[in-house]
Amino acid sequence: MKEKVMQIFEHLHAHGEVSWKEIETTNYLVALFEEAGFQPKRFQNCPGFSVEVSSGSPKVGLRADMDALWQEVNGEMKANHSCGHDAHMAIVTGVMHKLKEIGDIGGTVRAVFQPAEELGNGSLSVIQEGVIDDLDYFYGVHLRPFDEMAFPNCAQGIQHGSCVFVKGQIGGLDHHGARPHKGVNAIEVAASIVHHLGLTYTDPHVAATVKMTNLHAGTENFNIIPGKATFGLDLRAQTNAVMDELQHQVKTVCAQLSAMHQVPIDIEFFDYVPAAAVNEEAAALMAQSIEHVLGCPALPTIVTPGADDFHFYTIERPHLKATMLGLGADVTPGLHDPYMLFNHEAIFNGIEILTDVCLRTLQREKESAV
CATH class of the missing domain: 3.30.70.360 (Alpha-Beta Plaits)
Incomplete structure (x- = not known):
């Protein structure tokens, strides 16, 4: 699986597309999921899609942002994944494949592959598609710079501004x-x-x-x-x-x-x-999964001056319990730098942590219902 995930990441990295033009990215991932026996559903009014594993309630969502930035790299203007969205897509894809191997996971996990995060409004189009309305929890992920946290440390939430x-x-x-x-x-x-x-x-x-x-x-x-x-x-x-x-x-x-x-x-x-509204219950579950996977305590919710349109989901749908995994990846020189690099091992930490938190959340909700 590790080799397959890296092939996916490398393809996405080499074929970046800017906001609202993530057509081939959508086609590539939809075909990949279909080949694996999933039934992805394309969005009607924008690039992107959703895909589920298992069925029933409770329901947990995962967000992967898809767009690249338009930047000059080595003298050439190109779509460049300098914010780590290629890694986010590879991580969520890996999670869904791991969950499918498990089979009945006691509820539904739905992955949402979202366009146009870099323009700050892609999430609003996804909300209009209705794919998050019935979710109970929603988790995101973002690579973090080396000067914010060192690999492999991870944070239970990201307090974006x-x-x-x-x-x-x-x-x-x-x-x-x-x-x-x-x-x-x-x-x-x-x-x-x-x-x-x-x-x-x-x-x-x-x-x-x-x-x-x-x-x-x-x-x-x-x-x-x-x-x-x-x-x-x-x-x-x-x-x-x-x-x-x-x-x-x-x-x-x-x-x-x-x-x-x-x-x-x-x-x-x-x-x-909008600024983040980190849900305490979701953050606590994320912290438990981080400690379980990494064997060390999770960092508390980090405060960062950056912004992310992930937080429109909780503003528009207040019932959602949401947080973003702050994934330590030693990003250098920094996010949005045209020559951004990161530790690829963080991808696999992200897969393990998000898989664990999905299962942990479903189990928690089942126990609470009883």
């Missing part, structure tokens, strides 16, 4: 460089936005940042003062409540500067990703 982006436009008119009093300099307005955002404050106990990450203004003519500009903001907060406050402050800053400079400043929030 919230993230949202802003597209902004300053809507003035161009005017002559010799007559700055005739209009508003959009670059100076953008500088005012940066300055005032730097003066926004939220609860210092909760990590939060807002910064301008994109700005376009002016032409090749240096004697024209640009009245128009477009800009982008990146907002991060460790909790959803602080993210709400941060968005309110951005709206306030832009509205006040619009009035002060007498120029339209239009903003649009997009690709919102």
Whole structure:
């Protein structure tokens, strides 16, 4: 099985596809599951699919994200799995095959292969497919960087932060460089936005940042003062409540500067990703499985400034008891680095831990029902 899993991983790694275009990835995995006697069900309105092992209640879900990032690697622009989604797919595939070998596992385990995690909204499309509505527990997995935890340590949960982006436009008119009093300099307005955002404050106990990450203004003519500009903001907060406050402050800053400079400043929030809501019961079960498999205690839920759209599942379906396995893999130099590397042995730790937690959860739910 180890050799087969590595073949799957290597194929997925070599054939990455970006968000919403995971067509061949879906085809490859669907064919693989069909050959093994599974009955995968493709999603109707997006790439991806679900596949089950065994039947009946209780029901446990596993999420594997499928998309790669578009990056320059060795001078070539390509779809690149620098976030470990190729490993996540290989892990969940391995789990499903192990569970199938067991036979009757006392309930249902459903794997969900999800598109477009990197855009922060793929999970919402999966939710609309209805494939998680009847699940009781839902588990995810993500490789972790070496400076967050060393291989083979694993964490019972990942406390991702919230993230949202802003597209902004300053809507003035161009005017002559010799007559700055005739209009508003959009670059100076953008500088005012940066300055005032730097003066926004939220609860210092909760990590939060807002910064301008994109700005376009002016032409090749240096004697024209640009009245128009477009800009982008990146907002991060460790909790959803602080993210709400941060968005309110951005709206306030832009509205006040619009009035002060007498120029339209239009903003649009997009690709919102919520902060994690880790379920204590799910995390406790994950911790037991980590200790059982690795022979050492699980690390507590780790706090990370990154974001993951996995957490839309629990926001949209509050009944779900969910957590993500923080899988120690010695990722270097880091996630999203175009030359990301990790310890491949982590794949097999992930398979063993997630297999164990699925069986453990089903048994726990059966005992509770009695």
